[in-house]
Amino acid sequence: MLKYLFAKNEDIPEGSSAVYWGFSSIVWFVIGTGLGSFNAAKLAFPDFVTGNEFFAFGHMRQVHVHAVIFGWISMAFGMAMMYITPALGNTKLWSEKLGLWNATLWNVGLSLGLVLLWAGVSSGREYSDFPWVIDLYIALFMAVPLCINVWMTVINRRTQGIYTTNWFFASAVFMVAIVFLTGNLPEFFHLTGLTEAYLTWWFAHNVLGLWITPVAAAIAYYTIPKVTGNPLYSHRIGHLHFWSVVVFYSTPAAHHLMSAPLPEWLKSFASVEGVLILVPAIAFVSNILLTMTGKWHMFVENLEIRFTITGVLMAIPLNMQGGFQQTRAINWYIHGTGWIVAHAHLALLGFSTFLEAAAVYLGLQMILKRKLYSLTLGNIHFWLLLIGFTTYWVSMTIAGLIQGAGKIYEVPYIDVVIAEHPYMIARWLGGTMVFTGNVLWLYNMWMTARQGTVIPVGRMPHELAYER
Amino acid sequence: MAFREYKIGARMFGLALGGSMCITLLLPAFDFASVSSTDVALDKAFTAGHETAFNLEDPFLLGWNKPLKITLKADPKTGQPMAAKEVYVYQTGTTFPAGILHPRILGKGVEELSVQQGKIGEAQKGAGAVFALAKGSFQGAEISYVENLTATKGWTPAVVMSVAKDEDVSHAGAGKTMFVREGCWWCHTLLPEQTQDWQVFGAPPMLGDFNGESPTAFGSDRKAPDLLHVGSRNSSREWMMLHFFNPRLVQPHSIMPRFDYLWGDKDASGQKIDFDKWRAEYIQYRDGARVTPPEVPAYSKNSEIRYLIDYMMSLK
Numbered sequence: 001m002l003k004y005l006f007a008k009n010e011d012i013p014e015g016s017s018a019v020y021w022g023f024s025s026i027v028w029f030v031i032g033t034g035l036g037s038f039n040a041a042k043l044a045f046p047d048f049v050t051g052n053e054f055f056a057f058g059h060m061r062q063v064h065v066h067a068v069i070f071g072w073i074s075m076a077f078g079m080a081m082m083y084i085t086p087a088l089g090n091t092k093l094w095s096e097k098l099g100l101w102n103a104t105l106w107n108v109g110l111s112l113g114l115v116l117l118w119a120g121v122s123s124g125r126e127y128s129d130f131p132w133v134i135d136l137y138i139a140l141f142m143a144v145p146l147c148i149n150v151w152m153t154v155i156n157r158r159t160q161g162i163y164t165t166n167w168f169f170a171s172a173v174f175m176v177a178i179v180f181l182t183g184n185l186p187e188f189f190h191l192t193g194l195t196e197a198y199l200t201w202w203f204a205h206n207v208l209g210l211w212i213t214p215v216a217a218a219i220a221y222y223t224i225p226k227v228t229g230n231p232l233y234s235h236r237i238g239h240l241h242f243w244s245v246v247v248f249y250s251t252p253a254a255h256h257l258m259s260a261p262l263p264e265w266l267k268s269f270a271s272v273e274g275v276l277i278l279v280p281a282i283a284f285v286s287n288i289l290l291t292m293t294g295k296w297h298m299f300v301e302n303l304e305i306r307f308t309i310t311g312v313l314m315a316i317p318l319n320m321q322g323g324f325q326q327t328r329a330i331n332w333y334i335h336g337t338g339w340i341v342a343h344a345h346l347a348l349l350g351f352s353t354f355l356e357a358a359a360v361y362l363g364l365q366m367i368l369k370r371k372l373y374s375l376t377l378g379n380i381h382f383w384l385l386l387i388g389f390t391t392y393w394v395s396m397t398i399a400g401l402i403q404g405a406g407k408i409y410e411v412p413y414i415d416v417v418i419a420e421h422p423y424m425i426a427r428w429l430g431g432t433m434v435f436t437g438n439v440l441w442l443y444n445m446w447m448t449a450r451q452g453t454v455i456p457v458g459r460m461p462h463e464l465a466y467e468r
Numbered sequence: 469m470a471f472r473e474y475k476i477g478a479r480m481f482g483l484a485l486g487g488s489m490c491i492t493l494l495l496p497a498f499d500f501a502s503v504s505s506t507d508v509a510l511d512k513a514f515t516a517g518h519e520t521a522f523n524l525e526d527p528f529l530l531g532w533n534k535p536l537k538i539t540l541k542a543d544p545k546t547g548q549p550m551a552a553k554e555v556y557v558y559q560t561g562t563t564f565p566a567g568i569l570h571p572r573i574l575g576k577g578v579e580e581l582s583v584q585q586g587k588i589g590e591a592q593k594g595a596g597a598v599f600a601l602a603k604g605s606f607q608g609a610e611i612s613y614v615e616n617l618t619a620t621k622g623w624t625p626a627v628v629m630s631v632a633k634d635e636d637v638s639h640a641g642a643g644k645t646m647f648v649r650e651g652c653w654w655c656h657t658l659l660p661e662q663t664q665d666w667q668v669f670g671a672p673p674m675l676g677d678f679n680g681e682s683p684t685a686f687g688s689d690r691k692a693p694d695l696l697h698v699g700s701r702n703s704s705r706e707w708m709m710l711h712f713f714n715p716r717l718v719q720p721h722s723i724m725p726r727f728d729y730l731w732g733d734k735d736a737s738g739q740k741i742d743f744d745k746w747r748a749e750y751i752q753y754r755d756g757a758r759v760t761p762p763e764v765p766a767y768s769k770n771s772e773i774r775y776l777i778d779y780m781m782s783l784k
């Protein structure tokens with residue numbers, strides 16, 4: 001891939017950048033979940049690798065979080081945009097060369113940022129932990145080039161309308177740049193106090209709400225119709241989904257600070273808007289599930305569909321939790337407990353990751369024109385992810401409920417720590433399954449690129465039978 | 469083919485996102501700007517100095533560019549004993565906190581008194597300054613404001629430092645840097661909740677308790693006790709020392725990491741600390757092969773752990 005960085009744009013084979021983004025994302029997925037599993041081990045066995053600041057929990061936690069969000073999830077998004085945006089516009093990617101450079105800049109910037117975080121060089125703000133120099137780099141050299149490439153491809157499309165997926169892609173790449181520049185204002189201009197605290201969560205909320213959730217959903221709007229051959233159930237419901245994301249998802253930032261001394265009107269407003277997030281959620285889930293009509297056998301037979309639909313089904317409990325856990329009636333109980341960690345992983349490792357994994361599986365096979373090397377490995381990957389994640393989610397939810405009870409019944413803290421211990425071990429085992437699955441996935445995709453059966457021109461990967 | 473057919477959509481999008489940002493950013497900003505500093509906020513902001521996380525004056529979070537908090541027991545000019553008074557010493561070149569650089573951050577009342585009576589406008593970074601809280605009245609109410617003692621009494625940083633003994637010096641500002649760098653806030657919060665929580669962890673903070681603080685480092689994920697008032701629950705430096713070196717010495721079930729690396733190479737008497745030996749002996753103790761745990765080395769007075777413990781003690 002790197003040899004194309006200095007080639008002429010016309011000489012770069014179509015899809016090169018998507019492949020580069022795709023493989024980068026899988027590598028980050030392996031690294032990120034490996035770090036996650038290491039952290040989990042530390043919370044279960046605090047003296048596992050000790051006495052060195054680089055392996056201290058406080059130095060490693062944020063490296064895990066940023067490796068999975070900005071390495072795995074965001075680069076998988078980049079991959080999806082590189083091949084889906086042009087496909088839906090019946091055109092080529094505006095610039096393969098920009099795409100390749102963008103991915104390179106992304107890998108370099110992210111590595112640099114993670115090393116800094118690892119060393120403890122942090123802004124002290126959750127989710128916007130990167131020092132402001134890195135934040136600026138992310139906005140200008142990671143988000144803006146992606147934005148330009150997607151927008152130019154959409155503008156130069158050869159179709160009359162713009163399909164749902166591309167509305168989401170185009171608006172999300174734009175919004176993520178805005179969110180990065182606005183959310184980090186406290187660091188750029190040294191804003192302090194409650195403004196800083198609030199903007200921290202404004203950033204965190206919107207990076208999830210205007211980047212991760214809509215782009216993941218947009219991917220499903222492509223993969224399901226493409227692989228099943230069914231048209232999207234309803235374009236109108238797609239509209240409802242899109243507009244309610246922009247209006248309802250961008251407003252409830254303050255619900256992350258329900259127990260902090262913010263103005264009461266702001267908390268109440270955020271809480272109501274937070275329940276309204278159920279509108280885009282229900283629109284999305286119903287639209288996708290209804291698109292499956294008549295093709296449910298593919299849920300069993302086809303790997304990409306299985307991943308996507310599992311992710312979409314997980315969006316149901318995810319949004320039910322999300323909508324209600326932020327109301328005052330419930331938030332006081334579970335705030336700050338493992339329940340929230342379970343919820344965060346339901347969103348990112350459950351819902352979002354499953355959709356992106358499908359996009360990467362599908363995209364790499366389509367671009368490389370090679371059938372997946374091994375279905376068996378694919379199946380093992382799927383089940384390790386699903387069982388591992390479920391173990392994680394169940395154990396952390398229970399741990400969270402224990403913590404919540406401890407909190408309101410004023411149980412001495414150490415007893416809560418003791419009671420949580422078995423669940424910490426279970427979480428570590430679950431997370432390690434996910435990590436193992438990803439190592440297999442990397443191998444499987446590598447072998448696909450080298451030895452997968454060549455797909456004849458004009459055929460889709462799912463039209464060929466699996467061989468191994 | 470361009471965007472012609474999406475003109476309305478594009479405008480609606482701008483309106484929706486712009487409207488959302490107005491409600492969620494602009495309106496709260498007005499609210500936050502109208503909040504005046506409480507005593508808690510003034511104390512926190514002047515103890516911690518300008519910025520505690522990554523900044524160009526302390527890029528590696530080593531606790532540079534931080535003020536000292538001194539408990540004065542004698543008048544620095546005359547040397548006469550006096551009632552203990554806490555002052556914040558900003559030595560030459562130390563960046564002043566946001567409230568000095570932009571007094572409106574102090575909030576209504578505090579700003580006016582600090583500028584007019586406290587002479588904070590005369591503080592100069594090149595010369596350094598000594599600040600303290602003072603009481604004054606504004607529109608009939610008694611409030612605290614910031615006094616620049618260098619301007620009002622001629623107490624320069626050098627003079628104040630010359631009468632301060634080491635036990636009167638608190639490095640809580642640098643200690644907060646350690647708190648941010650070491651990620652204590654991934655397990656501990658600095659925010660007792662407005663639920664029953666406060667009966668164990670102390671009063672939840674108020675709206676005006678944060679002016680000028682950066683970062684606030686509330687923490688969102690609590691795997692351990694809230695620390696906002698830990699200094700009033702537990703003010704034993706010895707306990708803290710044992711607990712940071714290895715939490716399992718005082719709390720066998722703790723999942724807190726060891727922070728022995730904050731001791732640096734040398735202990736209080738300048739001897740090299742033999743960590744390997746300590747760990748080996750600790751394992752013997754843990755496995756029952758030794759009756760007593762190995763002795764925890766006393767920390768030197770300029771070690772990072774001293775800063776951190778000073779910070780814990782400041783969380784009243």
Ligand code: HEM
Nearest residue numbers: 033036037039040065068340341344348349353428431434
């Ligand atoms: C793509 C997959 C993953 C994503 C996107 C992800 C994302 C995240 C996020 C956002 C957090 C912060 C949660 C919060 O503050 O509430 C987090 C924390 C964490 N994750 Fe993951 N994660 C993933 C996979 C894993 C895996 C496989 C493990 C292995 C056990 C793991 C272990 C952890 C641990 C131990 C924490 C710290 C939780 C705590 O502080 O209590 N994660 N992760």
